[in-house]
Amino acid sequence: MEKLLNKWVYVPPKWDGGTMVGRYIAVLLLGLLLGAAVGYAIPKQGSCLFERSKFSDAPSGEVTIIYGFDANYPPFTVMQPNGTPVGFDVDLMNLIAEKYGWKIVYKPWDWSTIVTALENGDIDVIASGMTFNAARSQKIWFSVPYYSYVHQLVVRSEDKRSFDEILNSNEYIAVQLGSTSDEWADRLIKAGYKFKKLGLDSYVSALEALLDGRASAVITDSAFLGPYLKKDPDLAAKVKVLGSIGAPNVYAIATRPQDKWLRDKINEALEELMNSPKWNELLKKWGLD
Incomplete structure (x- = not known):
């Protein structure tokens, strides 16, 4: 290897007046153009690689969250005969919404297609004993875990x-x-x-x-x-x-990858709630303690 390396010797370019100047200027201009193109193509700091979505940033006016859930997964989410949803996760979403003044629209969904519904924008979150795993993380992003x-x-x-x-x-x-x-x-x-x-x-x-x-x-x-x-x-x-x-x-609340603002707000509320006496009360209420 040493002999091979020793065969390669750098020879400075022979100065040729205007020809060399022209070449250096051309290389410099090419570098500037490439740099500008790359700078334009790379997202600015803090921007998202995903397309913008409903909750990429804080929306103006009233915030309405379409909440998707399994209608028959006690004690986390259950749809009562009168059409009212109840359960641990329902209470959890209601407390998060109450903290920020959000409006919740409840939308029971077939569990086998609920991830696709979130991707397509039919719902905005899934909070219904949704397991945080690798396969789902390729399509949707999760909050901090809240139950194991x-x-x-x-x-x-x-x-x-x-x-x-x-x-x-x-x-x-x-x-x-x-x-x-x-x-x-x-x-x-x-x-x-x-x-x-x-x-x-x-x-x-x-x-x-x-x-x-x-x-x-x-x-x-x-x-x-x-x-x-x-x-x-x-x-x-x-x-x-x-x-x-x-x-x-572990269970976590699912969101679209690009909905960073919404996920950040959910995480903030979740951590605050889990570190309060209210959390143990909620677990006990639904037999999860």
């Missing part, structure tokens, strides 16, 4: 089979379509486990499928199951958790 949970494999209480026996039973395991339990079922099947997936519209429906015999197990999450069974001791006696699946996960 684990996925669980649940069976009927009289079932004596092991974790692996259930996953290799060639029987149905129920999940909520579009949820992280749905993703887990696909991942397990791809890994070689032998069962069939029964996709339903909610965790509640998946649990009902287990109880009525349409499924031998359900993949659910502790954030739903714990509070749900706490409210119904008779139901709790009919099922049991065989074990956890994977590592803990």
